Amino acid sequence: MTEDLSKLSAEDLGRVHVIGIGGVGMLGVARLLLTRGIPVSGSDIKEWPALETLRALGATIHLGQAPANVADVDTVVYSTAIPADNVELVEARRRGLRVLHRAEALVTAMNGRQVIAIAGTNGKTTTTSMVTTVLQHCGVDPSFFIGGEFADAGVGAHHGSGQHFVVEADESDRTFLLYSPYVAIITNLEADHLNTYGDMAGLEAAFRQFIDRVDRNGVVVVCADDAGATRLGEYARSTGRRVFTYGRAADADLRLTEEASDVAGTSYVAVLNGVKLGAVSVAVPGVHLALNSAAALLTAVKLDLDAGKAVESLGQFRGVRRRFELKGVAAGVRVYDEYAYHPTSMTAALTTLRGLAGQGRLIVAFQPYRMYRTVAFQDEIAASLGLADEVVVMEVFGPGEERLPGQGGAPLARAVPLPPDQVVFEPSWSAVATEVVRRARPGDLVVTMGAPPISMLGAEILTALEEQAGLVS
DSSP, X not given: OOSOGGGOOGGGGOSEEEXXXXXXXXXXXXXXXXXXXXXXXXXXXXXXXXXXXXXXXXXXXXXXXXGGGGTTOSEEEEOTTSOTTOHHHHHHHHHTOEEEEHHHHHHHHHTTSEEEEEEOSSSHHHHHHHHHHHHHHTTOOOEEEEEEEETTTTEEEEOOSSSEEEEEOOOTTSGXXXXXXXXXXXXXXXXXXXXXXXXXXXHHXXXXXXXXXXXXXXXXXXXXXXXXXXXXXXXXXXXXXXXXXXXXXXXXSEEEEEEEEETTEEEEEEEETTEEEEEEEESSOOHHHHHHHHHHHHHHHHTTOOHHHHHHHHTTOOXXXXXXXXXXXXXXXXXXXXOOOSHHHHHHHHHHHHHHHTTSOEEEEEEOBOXXXXXXXXXXXXXXXXXSSEEEEOOOBXXXXXXXXXXXXXXXXXXXXXOGGGEEEOOXXXXXXXXXXXXXXXXXXXXXXXXXXXXXXXXXXXXXXXHHTTOOO
16 A cells, blocks of 8 residues: 555545455444445445444445445455455455555544554453543543444444544554554553564564654553563653553552452552542452553543543443453353453453352353464463363364364363363354353353354353243243
């Protein structure tokens, strides 16, 4: 692509076609464009529930992909998941149409706004949602793009009237290096996406490039409790940028004190440079979520927003879909869905879910996400799963990846440090719900965890529980 993205507005894109419009990220891009009055069409290989919302906003949706779908458009948007030989992508390039990656299209929507970009290995989606909640409550109506569905708004993207644009900055394919933030939040830095970066040094170098793109008059916010984020904060200071820290560490600018956590949520007293900002309560369980909220609070303060309103708003935060999402209760069994797939986020989530389970057992149905990650972190993922009482491991979800002998869900299941009768590898999707229900009893907590497709299993498990209990005729 040869165009200067900084000189393009979203309106310059003309009629836009989105390939794979049913994907979470692509839905967000389409929604942003439609609510700015830009004509949008899109295609997908199947019907998704959220597509009806896009139709209501004026989108033309094609089920199935064909060269003819891009015949009357000016710009085609694709994602990293779309292969180079996709028929619509090939036709767009043959016609000489403007072809943009999803992140490039987002840049055109950000131009002219003050960008707040949230990066890090874990916690990006929740922190982005919390920052958005805080800004909305402070009355600035930000635009936002989140890599998940914001529970309070019911959508993952919004075109706001204010000057701010809050975006989850995805490092997985280097596209976060397209953004030019005024505020950059870095939640943590751990080994992940090494298929893209090769090693930890390559990943950290990319985050330094991300910091280099922060406005010279802007702000870098990092977690003082994370060694990787702390190193990046030191690098940011060496470039002359303003850096502020949050965390439990004694030297953090915004400290979390008097912490408490139970099944109802987390709370703490926020202290900024020795001055109490107030008591923060987040009605979502998990002590790691307190850190995410502290990042949002510190960002609001550095944007000169009302600290009292920011503290108050965090008490109204209701979470993000696929983050401790309660899907339902059947036959005395609670069924949750959780997106965690990296061992650090899995450990945090399962520790919290263990507390939620109370006297009941914790049963996990886990779908590993990406073969390279499963191979590289097999022992760590297995150790995280060992926090559960019963584990059902599915085959790895890794579109386009090759599974070599000795790799995949089966060896992962064998590595889980639980008695053999408490762990099973189940490669058949249709058998997973039955296997989970066979193990569950009243009072237990079941969680579907991991790659995106497994989120659909919660409803099947609830139905199977009801059928087993004779609640469905």
